[in-house]
Amino acid sequence: MGGRRVSIKDVARAAGVSVTTVSHALNDKGRLNPHTRERVREVADHLGYRPNPAARSLVSGRTQLIAVMASLPEDPPVEFSEFAYYSALIGAATTAAVARDHSLVVSPPGTRNGFVWDRVPLDGVIVIDPIVGEPALPALREREIPFVTIGRDPDGGDNDAVVSYDVEASTSAVLDHLAEAGAKDIGLLSIPLVNAFAQETLRGYERWCERTAREPAAEVMTLDQLVLDPDDAAETAVGNLLARRDIDAIYAPLEIVGVTVARALRRRGLAIPDDVLLVTTEDAGHAAVADPPITTLSFDHADTGRRAAEMLLDLLDGRRTLPQWETAATALVPRRSTARHAAG
Amino acid sequence: MGGRRVSIKDVARAAGVSVTTVSHALNDKGRLNPHTRERVREVADHLGYRPNPAARSLVSGRTQLIAVMASLPEDPPVEFSEFAYYSALIGAATTAAVARDHSLVVSPPGTRNGFVWDRVPLDGVIVIDPIVGEPALPALREREIPFVTIGRDPDGGDNDAVVSYDVEASTSAVLDHLAEAGAKDIGLLSIPLVNAFAQETLRGYERWCERTAREPAAEVMTLDQLVLDPDDAAETAVGNLLARRDIDAIYAPLEIVGVTVARALRRRGLAIPDDVLLVTTEDAGHAAVADPPITTLSFDHADTGRRAAEMLLDLLDGRRTLPQWETAATALVPRRSTARHAAG
DNA sequence: TTGAAAGCGCTAACAG
DNA sequence: CTGTTAGCGCTTTCAA
Numbered sequence: 001m002g003g004r005r006v007s008i009k010d011v012a013r014a015a016g017v018s019v020t021t022v023s024h025a026l027n028d029k030g031r032l033n034p035h036t037r038e039r040v041r042e043v044a045d046h047l048g049y050r051p052n053p054a055a056r057s058l059v060s061g062r063t064q065l066i067a068v069m070a071s072l073p074e075d076p077p078v079e080f081s082e083f084a085y086y087s088a089l090i091g092a093a094t095t096a097a098v099a100r101d102h103s104l105v106v107s108p109p110g111t112r113n114g115f116v117w118d119r120v121p122l123d124g125v126i127v128i129d130p131i132v133g134e135p136a137l138p139a140l141r142e143r144e145i146p147f148v149t150i151g152r153d154p155d156g157g158d159n160d161a162v163v164s165y166d167v168e169a170s171t172s173a174v175l176d177h178l179a180e181a182g183a184k185d186i187g188l189l190s191i192p193l194v195n196a197f198a199q200e201t202l203r204g205y206e207r208w209c210e211r212t213a214r215e216p217a218a219e220v221m222t223l224d225q226l227v228l229d230p231d232d233a234a235e236t237a238v239g240n241l242l243a244r245r246d247i248d249a250i251y252a253p254l255e256i257v258g259v260t261v262a263r264a265l266r267r268r269g270l271a272i273p274d275d276v277l278l279v280t281t282e283d284a285g286h287a288a289v290a291d292p293p294i295t296t297l298s299f300d301h302a303d304t305g306r307r308a309a310e311m312l313l314d315l316l317d318g319r320r321t322l323p324q325w326e327t328a329a330t331a332l333v334p335r336r337s338t339a340r341h342a343a344g
Numbered sequence: 345m346g347g348r349r350v351s352i353k354d355v356a357r358a359a360g361v362s363v364t365t366v367s368h369a370l371n372d373k374g375r376l377n378p379h380t381r382e383r384v385r386e387v388a389d390h391l392g393y394r395p396n397p398a399a400r401s402l403v404s405g406r407t408q409l410i411a412v413m414a415s416l417p418e419d420p421p422v423e424f425s426e427f428a429y430y431s432a433l434i435g436a437a438t439t440a441a442v443a444r445d446h447s448l449v450v451s452p453p454g455t456r457n458g459f460v461w462d463r464v465p466l467d468g469v470i471v472i473d474p475i476v477g478e479p480a481l482p483a484l485r486e487r488e489i490p491f492v493t494i495g496r497d498p499d500g501g502d503n504d505a506v507v508s509y510d511v512e513a514s515t516s517a518v519l520d521h522l523a524e525a526g527a528k529d530i531g532l533l534s535i536p537l538v539n540a541f542a543q544e545t546l547r548g549y550e551r552w553c554e555r556t557a558r559e560p561a562a563e564v565m566t567l568d569q570l571v572l573d574p575d576d577a578a579e580t581a582v583g584n585l586l587a588r589r590d591i592d593a594i595y596a597p598l599e600i601v602g603v604t605v606a607r608a609l610r611r612r613g614l615a616i617p618d619d620v621l622l623v624t625t626e627d628a629g630h631a632a633v634a635d636p637p638i639t640t641l642s643f644d645h646a647d648t649g650r651r652a653a654e655m656l657l658d659l660l661d662g663r664r665t666l667p668q669w670e671t672a673a674t675a676l677v678p679r680r681s682t683a684r685h686a687a688g
Numbered sequence: 689t690t691g692a693a694a695g696c697g698c699t700a701a702c703a704g
Numbered sequence: 705c706t707g708t709t710a711g712c713g714c715t716t717t718c719a720a
Contacts, residue, residue: 032705033705059712060698290633399715403714694715
């Protein structure tokens with residue numbers, strides 16, 4: 001397209017030097033007369049020279065490209081766009097990548113079209129919330145493409161680079177908060193145990209119950225239910241939970257679930273927070289605007305994205321080596337759904 | 345990194361043919377003995393051969409990479425992640441790109457770090473909601489990089505490829521809806537007139553008022569206000585609007601504005617919908633869960649992203665030529681905020 | 689029907 | 705301090 005781009009040769013010719021000199025001048029390599037270097041740079045600048053990344057990549061083996069990929073079950077297929085937090089995460093990762101002279105490509109989940117790295121040569125990959133059996137991880141390991149997971153790989157990954165929340169501690173914080181708000185009997189409405197977050201939440205819940213000598217009551221939704229009809233899944237799960245025991249507080253991770261649970265409770269004539277306390281997690285911010293506003297466990301997704309990108313980039317240029325583990329902050333945001341005695 | 349990738353030479357050697365033959369066999373070029381072609385393919389497959397995109401790109405000049413870039417004011421800087429709809433849009437565009445053997449890279453807005461296409465060689469770019477004076481557009485034109493804008497370029501762009509909503513018609517629909525709901529005096533709380541959407545909304549509003557013989561009352565927020573403190577901006581704007589006239593309905597595009605306006609009205613003792621009817625636009629879905637749920641003008645962002653990607657890809661392989669114009673559907677979603685006489 | 693060879697733009701030995 | 709040269713992996717004339 002259009003009038004051919006200016007190449008290193010054009011610059012060399014215009015500056016009256018060899019291509020090597022140009023290359024060195026522009027990349028601060030070798031020993032060059034500062035004067036020559038300067039002149040070459042001016043010429044290059046004047047000509048609007050831009051190194052061709054493809055050529056550079058061909059020789060260096062690196063592409064300055066990293067990818068971010070959401071790990072989502074393929075069957076049934078989860079709509080990528082349902083997760084608002086990807087937006088924040090991707091935005092931050094992009095910014096971090098660009099600041100270090102890389103770009104970020106977005107990979108669709110699943111393998112139906114093959115992996116991105118079969119199409120684009122990638123220097124590294126960020127995998128968000130790897131699910132059990134995620135095929136991308138073995139593929140990356142086999143291809144020796146460096147990667148960072150956001151959340152631990154539930155299938156192992158002890159030697160991986162991971163940015164993660166301290167899920168067990170956060171879960172305890174949620175449950176402590178509920179207990180302090182007067183909860184006598186707290187039920188967990190768990191998402192399917194497909195990723196480390198879900199698994200660790202359940203474990204955190206069980207341990208907390210053990211520590212506080214309470215009888216756990218956990219209801220785990222199936223993946224099919226949740227994906228095919230989240231409303232119905234939450235509805236059913238709440239029903240099961242309440243049928244089992246006289247629960248007076250629910251921790252329901254995943255914002256869409258939390259919001260639906262709130263509706264389901266209301267439909268049953270149960271008031272929040274008077275009859276049942278409710279906590280969920282933050283995603284698109286629905287919890288905050290719901291009526292009543294729902295207390296959430298919140299994550300700084302932008303921070304997480306930034307950290308993951310930084311970690312990957314560090315791995316790529318050898319500033320860090322495997323394994324890596326970094327913990328991102330969580331915060332409990334109390335709202336009316338857990339303020340039993342407040343006017344709020 | 346790791347055990348060198350298998351190159352075309354390896355395949356040629358293993359199959360006992362020349363690299364030319366391999367290239368032809370794999371790309372369906374030239375005239376080859378079908379038997380040879382088949383055998384070469386098997387060998388390549390068996391060896392796990394993947395063409396090196398950098399090499400291919402060096403020769404073809406194409407990279408199979410397209411970018412998506414949000415056009416946002418740099419000063420004051422708008423946080424990319426504030427717009428939930430990017431997530432849906434990017435997800436859909438990614439899927440569309442991948443289906444046609446391309447990948448999508450995300451560009452941060454602004455030019456502080458130079459443009460993406462200075463770092464990654466791109467075949468084309470999607471620019472979301474170009475603002476007045478967006479520097480990317482002239483840059484793209486100059487570099488002759490094909491692009492599609494989502495929403496018209498307010499600075500011209502009559503010869504561009506654009507995917508757009510029919511903003512004037514949608515605005516009319518909103519106002520008609522309000523009028524039908526009993527609105528006597530409808531105010532517009534406009535976002536800054538930085539992009540085509542804002543400009544056309546205002547124009548649509550003015551024309552509608554003219555057609556229906558009403559006196560327009562539009563309050564335009566300044567960019568600084570809106571970016572620095574959206575809550576305060578909306579608050580002030582509502583105040584101004586109400587001070588001017590006895591408005592009984594407001595159309596406040598941009599969901600964050602709409603939600604804030606709702607709060608501001610309540611704080612003033614005005615009930616929605618009884619005292620004031622309210623309509624906003626859809627973004628993260630806050631309007632739907634707000635109390636009362638707010639009627640929105642909704643967009644199918646995924647559809648828009650998909651169309652934009654398709655259009656760009658068509659442009660790239662010559663299936664379409666400039667100019668292009670495609671309209672994406674909008675829908676008015678009535679909720680309680682405009683149901684004056686409903687129990688809802 | 690197949691192969692040799694040039695060359696895409698760049699970097700990095702190696703010479704001078 | 706600067707230039708020559710050999711590739712990186714692939715596509716593509718052009719010849720055989």
